Amino acid sequence: xxxxxxxxxxxxxxxxxxxxxxxxxxxxxxxxxxxxxxxxxxxxxxxxxxxxxxxxxxxxxxxxxxxxxxxxxxxxxxxxxxxxxxxxxxxxxxxxxxxxxxxxxxxxxxxxxxxxxxxxxxxxxxxxxxxxxxxxxxxxxxxxxxxxxxxxxxxxxxxxxxxxxxxxxxxxxxxxxxxxxxxxxxxxxxxxxxxxxxxxxxxxxxxxxxxxxxxxxxxxxxxxxxxxxxxxxxxxxxxxxxxxxxxxxxxxxxxxxxx
Amino acid sequence: xxxxxxxxxxxxxxxxxxxxxxxxxxxxxxxxxxxxxxxxxxxxxxxxxxxxxxxxxxxxxxxxxxxxxxxxxxxxxxxxxxxxxxxxxxxxxxxxxxxxxxxxxxxxxxxxxxxxxxxxxxxxxxxxxxxxxxxxxxxxxxxxxxxxxxxxxxxxxxxxxxxxxxxxxxxxxxxxxxxxxxxxxxxxxxxxxxxxxxxxxxxxxxxxxxxxxxxxxxxxxxxxxxxxxxxxxxxxxxxxxxxxxxxxxxxxxxxxxxxxxxxxxxxxxxxxxxxxxxxxxxxxxxxxxxxxxxxxxxxx
Numbered sequence: 001x002x003x004x005x006x007x008x009x010x011x012x013x014x015x016x017x018x019x020x021x022x023x024x025x026x027x028x029x030x031x032x033x034x035x036x037x038x039x040x041x042x043x044x045x046x047x048x049x050x051x052x053x054x055x056x057x058x059x060x061x062x063x064x065x066x067x068x069x070x071x072x073x074x075x076x077x078x079x080x081x082x083x084x085x086x087x088x089x090x091x092x093x094x095x096x097x098x099x100x101x102x103x104x105x106x107x108x109x110x111x112x113x114x115x116x117x118x119x120x121x122x123x124x125x126x127x128x129x130x131x132x133x134x135x136x137x138x139x140x141x142x143x144x145x146x147x148x149x150x151x152x153x154x155x156x157x158x159x160x161x162x163x164x165x166x167x168x169x170x171x172x173x174x175x176x177x178x179x180x181x182x183x184x185x186x187x188x189x190x191x192x193x194x195x196x197x198x199x200x201x202x203x204x205x206x207x208x209x210x211x212x213x214x215x216x217x218x219x220x221x222x223x224x225x226x227x228x229x230x231x232x233x234x235x236x237x238x239x240x241x242x243x244x245x246x247x248x249x250x251x252x253x254x255x256x257x258x259x
Numbered sequence: 260x261x262x263x264x265x266x267x268x269x270x271x272x273x274x275x276x277x278x279x280x281x282x283x284x285x286x287x288x289x290x291x292x293x294x295x296x297x298x299x300x301x302x303x304x305x306x307x308x309x310x311x312x313x314x315x316x317x318x319x320x321x322x323x324x325x326x327x328x329x330x331x332x333x334x335x336x337x338x339x340x341x342x343x344x345x346x347x348x349x350x351x352x353x354x355x356x357x358x359x360x361x362x363x364x365x366x367x368x369x370x371x372x373x374x375x376x377x378x379x380x381x382x383x384x385x386x387x388x389x390x391x392x393x394x395x396x397x398x399x400x401x402x403x404x405x406x407x408x409x410x411x412x413x414x415x416x417x418x419x420x421x422x423x424x425x426x427x428x429x430x431x432x433x434x435x436x437x438x439x440x441x442x443x444x445x446x447x448x449x450x451x452x453x454x455x456x457x458x459x460x461x462x463x464x465x466x467x468x469x470x471x472x473x474x475x476x477x478x479x480x481x482x483x484x485x486x487x488x489x490x491x492x493x494x495x496x497x498x499x500x501x502x503x504x505x506x507x508x509x510x511x512x513x514x515x516x517x518x519x520x521x522x523x524x525x526x527x528x529x530x531x532x533x534x535x536x537x538x539x540x541x542x543x544x545x546x547x548x549x550x551x552x553x554x555x556x557x558x559x
Contacts, residue, residue, distance in 0.1 A: 097454060097458075097475070146555045
């Protein structure tokens, strides 16, 4: 259940402000694609258009196309709610629902839209999702404890379990490790390698070592200056971006000679 | 470091820190003293009523102090409960509309209107209840009595002036509606964006997002708002109310105080003490409800 994403001529706006201009990108299924670039370059904004969560901000909109295995996510009559079920998202800061237990958190997405699920199916799903997120062994004895009581790294893996429990085609990660310590970061990175066997993964990261460690493809975003739109400068194999990029701008950024 | 070798530098006491700590300690002690003073005053004035001949307590010549105060206490709790039952769903729905559904400009206008309504003195609502609502609601009561009279609860006779506990509850509900709404709106507005996005990213519809993120987050705030709104509102509104059915303690005190003397004043004070105790108990209950799931509050 892994799908290809194609962005075609995508312009992203906040009201009348053009935040990201003309992105064309072809993201392969069963791979990890990293988006890097300086703060404010539009990489998170671009990521958030891939599950149509960008548009919950008043005035935010896009033009252009985002194709998920050929189907336009922004086509007429497409329900953003259904898009978000196919394209899951993990956020910068772990955000388990504080009023729910670990188990309820995992099942939160599954129980939406009045879906009924038998207790044994639910238990199986909780176990498989938590195993999938490498969290099962740590929490199997306290599934009814509050999700917010876990450590930061565990909470983030709980959020990943919650995301994969709804069996999406794509998992988006918006700087998933930026609030975590190095050991938790490593756990998440290992997990991503597992997840890419089944899902298309797109990750935004500020950490270039992380991008080079985990990803297959890397996209570099940049802006010409404050108030100007962000652009996708270069998009290629991670190995190429980090060893022999085509553009001087990319070279400057990855070698730290930026600015 | 300016301290000489061997000397432990004395922590410097700054004036601002000192003033702040003294003022806050003073404020904390003051509130305790006021509360204790109220309790002592009420108890002191109430004591005679507990031991006096019950027949002298009030013009209605009750058989005991408890027979005198029980209907009043029940009336207070019942009116407050009915008022909450009526206004809480409305406040929550209006607040949800304003914070989650309305376009931003409309929400701002709505917010102002609610704030203005909340500023209307409660006396106005009380007067409206007596002058407008009570007379015009009598036909409804008559109809209920005619149509549902076979249920003992609704059997007649109907209060001719319409000044029943239900009328009181409706007035009270309308009175607390704007302030409840304003507080709920404030609480819902504080819902962390992170939780809203988490729900939406899982494929929640707007209403599902409200159910999974906004309402659970707002629950303690809603309970606190309900408690906060009720206590002052009752005291003021029921001063204007008089009814054949169980009255409320606050109304009884306000109505009868000017005409009372001697032991009757003590009786009113004793009923005030009971109101004091009821309020404390209700607040403790609310706190307990909030704290029961403290681990799930997200405060950690």
